[in-house]
Amino acid sequence: MEEYADIFRxxxxxxxxxxxxxxxxxxxxxxxxxxxxxxxELYDRIRSKTNEISLxxxxxxxxxxxxxxxxxxxxxxxxxxxxEHIFGHPKHIHWVCRNCGALLETDLNTLYPALAKQAKDLKxxxxxxxxxxxxxxxxxxxxxxxxxxxxx
Amino acid sequence: MEEYADIFRxxxxxxxxxxxxxxxxxxxxxxxxxxxxxxxELYDRIRSKTNEISLxxxxxxxxxxxxxxxxxxxxxxxxxxxxEHIFGHPKHIHWVCRNCGALLETDLNTLYPALAKQAKDLKxxxxxxxxxxxxxxxxxxxxxxxxxxxxx
DNA sequence: TACTATATTGAGAATCATTTACAATATGAT
DNA sequence: ATCATATTGTAAATGATTCTCAATATAGTA
Ligand SMILES: [Mn+2]
Ligand SMILES: [Mn+2]
Ligand SMILES: [Zn+2]
Ligand SMILES: [Zn+2]
Numbered sequence: 001m002e003e004y005a006d007i008f009r010x011x012x013x014x015x016x017x018x019x020x021x022x023x024x025x026x027x028x029x030x031x032x033x034x035x036x037x038x039x040x041e042l043y044d045r046i047r048s049k050t051n052e053i054s055l056x057x058x059x060x061x062x063x064x065x066x067x068x069x070x071x072x073x074x075x076x077x078x079x080x081x082x083x084e085h086i087f088g089h090p091k092h093i094h095w096v097c098r099n100c101g102a103l104l105e106t107d108l109n110t111l112y113p114a115l116a117k118q119a120k121d122l123k124x125x126x127x128x129x130x131x132x133x134x135x136x137x138x139x140x141x142x143x144x145x146x147x148x149x150x151x152x
Numbered sequence: 153m154e155e156y157a158d159i160f161r162x163x164x165x166x167x168x169x170x171x172x173x174x175x176x177x178x179x180x181x182x183x184x185x186x187x188x189x190x191x192x193e194l195y196d197r198i199r200s201k202t203n204e205i206s207l208x209x210x211x212x213x214x215x216x217x218x219x220x221x222x223x224x225x226x227x228x229x230x231x232x233x234x235x236e237h238i239f240g241h242p243k244h245i246h247w248v249c250r251n252c253g254a255l256l257e258t259d260l261n262t263l264y265p266a267l268a269k270q271a272k273d274l275k276x277x278x279x280x281x282x283x284x285x286x287x288x289x290x291x292x293x294x295x296x297x298x299x300x301x302x303x304x
Numbered sequence: 305t306a307c308t309a310t311a312t313t314g315a316g317a318a319t320c321a322t323t324t325a326c327a328a329t330a331t332g333a334t
Numbered sequence: 335a336t337c338a339t340a341t342t343g344t345a346a347a348t349g350a351t352t353c354t355c356a357a358t359a360t361a362g363t364a
Contacts, residue, residue: 018331018340039322054343059322076228079351080321093267095276106270114262115245115285122256123290124247131283133267138275170311170360191351206314211351231322232350305364312359317352324347331340 004031004070004087011068022057023064025050030071030085036103038080075132077101091129097137104137156183156222156239163220174209175216177202182217188226188234188255227284243281249289256289 008027009019029046030037037045043058062083065071074084075094093111095104108131119126160179161171181198182189189197195210214235217223226236227246245263247256260283271278 104274110266111263118258122247125288125293126285127287129285133278133281135279136277141277
């Protein structure tokens with residue numbers, strides 16, 4: 001049924017690994033969430049539904065999901081790695097407000113041509129792109145709410 | 153003399169902080185290195201020249217250098233934050249080979265127009281951009297050494 | 305130059321996210 | 335149903351970074 005489950009099962013098979021119950025719980029929860037998450041948040045959400053899971057297993061499973069191409073590293077905040085599933089969520093740009101923590105996401109496509117050209121010049125074969133922009137969001141940028149007024 | 157020392161001193165003054173000997177050692181070493189470094193590497197290098205330094209002070213000083221705009225976060229490898237000084241090294245793209253670890257750097261300028269447009273649409277005020285591309289470098293990409301041959 | 309109010313330092317303890325060891329258990333194939 | 339392995343939960347270990355605190359350095363002032 002779920003495409004992601006097939007992908008995971010195939011990946012596990014290929015590696016001689018087993019599609020266990022804890023791994024199912026983790027996989028399903030990852031795809032029910034539509035935000036960035038860290039290992040403990042993921043664990044807590046699953047834990048609220050079943051006890052058949054441990055934090056260690058969550059930590060052990062995340063690398064498998066990354067390898068399987070189902071999850072990608074999203075950012076790092078408060079000293080913890082955060083992830084997000086890939087599901088109609090191809091690579092995108094992250095815009096993070098340093099004031100309120102707001103997270104915006106935009107398309108990465110418009111940057112591909114310029115990146116591809118550089119890659120070609122370098123003879124570098126890109127596999128994974130991470131682009132994040134820190135700054136101030138609309139709400140947190142005082143100058144943006146009114147007109148322009150470049151105070152120092 | 154050194155421009156960066158003036159910048160640091162001014163930053164410290166403004167914050168009511170002092171330009172101490174350990175901070176001088178750290179600052180100088182940071183600008184004598186032309187690679188990415190983590191806190192302990194920086195500490196070891198200074199330690200090989202003098203004993204008047206501690207790892208704790210290195211950890212305490214890095215945030216000051218970041219705030220002063222003299223150093224920027226470069227990447228994270230092996231679970232450690234890595235930094236680099238800014239000195240004729242404006243923001244650039246990092247190309248990291250997942251096979252040999254080679255690190256290439258290219259200009260970020262060609263991407264600015266596209267980014268600026270998105271920023272404007274979002275009403276987001278960018279302050280810091282981090283762009284890294286993981287993949288295979290020239291030497292580690294078998295197909296690249298000969299002609300094109302898109303094997304699966 | 306001496307004095308003084310603070311900021312800073314080094315050492316080591318404390319944190320805390322992530323890993324790991326290990327004995328008990330689940331899985332998938334036969 | 336059996337069996338060889340992979341996996342799990344628990345608890346301990348690891349390791350980078352931060353913090354505590356008493357001793358010291360710094361920079362301004364007299
Ligand atoms: Mn995202
Ligand atoms: Mn760099
Ligand atoms: Zn904001
Ligand atoms: Zn390489």
